[in-house]
Amino acid sequence: MNTVKILVLPLLVTLLLSSVCLSVTVSSSKPRVEVHEHTDAVLACEFKTEKDQNPRIEWKKKGKGVTFVYFNHKFTGSYAGRAKIEGATLTIHSVTQKDSGEYRCEVTASEDHVTLGEATVNLDVLVPPHVPACEVPSSVFVGSGLELLCKDKLSVPPATYRWYKDNKALTASADTPYHVDTNKGTLEFKSVSKTDAGMYRCESSNSVGAPKSCVAQQLKVIEYPLNMTILIAGGAGFLVLILLCCVCVCVCRRRGCCKKDKKTKSTKSYNPPPPPPPPPARNLKHYKQTQSFMV
Template sequence: MKVPPRIGDSPTTIRSLVGDNIVLPCEAVGVPIPVVMWSRGGEKYPAQDERFEQLQQGSLSIRNAKEGDSGKYLCIAVSEAGSESKTLWLEVNDPPRITNYLPSELVQPLNSFLMIPCEAEGSPRPNVEWFKGSTPVKQFQNGYTITTDGSLIISSLQPGDNGVYTCRVSNQWGNDSQSTSVDTQVRPHIVGENTEREAETTTAMQGDTIRLECNVTDAHPPATISWYMDDRLITNPENAGLEVDFGGRLLTIPFIQNQDMAHYYCIASNSVGDTQKHFRVNVQEGPIINSLAWEEVTVMAGQDVSFDCNVRGTPLPRISWHFDDIPLASTNQRYNFHLDGSIDLRRVEVIDTGFYTCLAKNRAGTANRTIVLTVEVPPSINPSKDHFALPEGTDVILPCEADGVPIPEVTWEKDGIPLDMEGAQYQQLFLGSLRISPVQAVDAGEYVCTARNEAGEASKTVTLRVHIPPSVVPTIPRMTTARVNEDVILTCPITDARADLTAGRETTIT
């Protein structure tokens, strides 16, 4: 008895994964035993592919399944008793996988364009998602764009874009992911960065301490800071009397001096680039006068005199001269002002005696120097009477009024011998004249007064004659006896031969 072929019940849809070994069931029974044949798309199977093998019971074995093996397969069982067919659907699914390689780190400069690829394969086509850390990256937000092939685009990298980015692909058969770290490199930025022409000016007083700041921000990788002084790299700050602190961010110049006045600049650099900040350091020095602060000068009237005022300082001090606190006018032709600060006085007079002050000023301070000028005048004796004839017993003043600067000292001599002023007879008056009281016969003679000071001396001769009144010598007897007709000589001696005899004394003759 013949029995028509019958194919056993089995699923009509077979699902598997790429790489699996698959068996498409088609076990047929019948009398006689049917012959089982396979076809796909009108072509007989197994084809010339070693992966396909028809089993003894009729099922079709597929080793290492591929996505291309998916499709409709027709199983036909044929015998003399008839035939039966069965259609099976094979789905060879491919779990998602990312086909491109992502490095562990992507280092890019600031503001650059970055595309992170995420090329995925899988069946069905996998869904692509991006995450920054654990936060999903959304299309067109925060500057992100996800292309149709799954790549992530960051149009202009910023430091805030740094982080770990993960591409995750998935379908119902699985998922795959790759991660990479985005490191945005930033050229160093210095607060207040500038050019040499725009250098920041710092002015300090000599002896002050100043600090130049090179505050670097946004540098990634971290910047290296170098300092320069007039284009020379400062390699050993200590040897130059400088201090560098906080990784180069601060340059300290302690106890600043004139030689520290220079062009300083810092350079902050990393692998992306560098930037600079320039400083112009000015050192101000208060005026210093390289002369005695107090000096006394003495000159003769009519001479010229010069006063120096050699000043240094930064900025260059302005010099002015004052006489007894009154500014000297450059229009006065008796004064000659020089560029080096000195001054000439022409043909000085007594009225020029006083205090001359050189006043030096700049923004850093003031200094002064004072010269005490004394103008000396040699002594002179005022013209006056130089011959005197007086009777004994009277008073006389021999004139000798002397002028000069300083006030002259007056001394007297008589007949070449200095007068002794300690007695009561001689008195030297304030201006130098000599008072003799009373005049005696011994006072007659030549008197010389001499006026002296530091500038010289002068003298004057005064002649004094003393008249003595006649007197009779008291030796004459009061009575003389003589004979009649005898000559008698009566003597009358007097003390001054120049006296008038009529002034003799009375004598009686008997």
């Protein structure tokens, strides 16, 4: 019995101390909020304090860094003039996609045993589909590959796509000559035929608003003209001829057929240089003997 009392007594003391040392508590009844663009977003924040009846309330938004939304009893930045606070609950009017993100409600009770409490609320601003940007070429040759592009960068959640030809929805299957990617918005043909010509348009849609479509564009499928075919065939033949010449030259060099004979004399005749001119003769006077002298 004494042992039981010894074990129970510390537990009672702990409970009494914990009840005395209550701290500020902060929570949110709706930690994730989804609202349509240009409507009001209510970010709920509830708190309880131990003693402090006038705690300090702050709201911050987490992005690349942490920025203040509500600080020192006033709103900052783009929130000034379009937000209000009741208790600790924050309301943002006419939200846009830029307002999406993670918000943190912080309550500081300086008189409580634990002075700081916080709660996080994630805001997602939903954007209905916008008119997608469609890329459809005006013409394409028979037998060539083709990819039509469609993209709506503004809708949230991301849009899915559907392609139409002559106002009829295209549904890909194993038998169809094309492939449709509903998430990327591409319509791909591996080899275009004459029957693929027509008016093409793309439609984007999501769960927020009505689908939006781009203006239909005409796709013409044309055959290669005869002169173009001849030109392509001639160019291909010319390339084959050049390739064969290169192969022949390489084979000839490997076999030594193209090496020059070093012993072959030059066909040009060799003319030796002319001899140097003789030195100029001295200007000597010739004397004629007229008499002989005898001793």
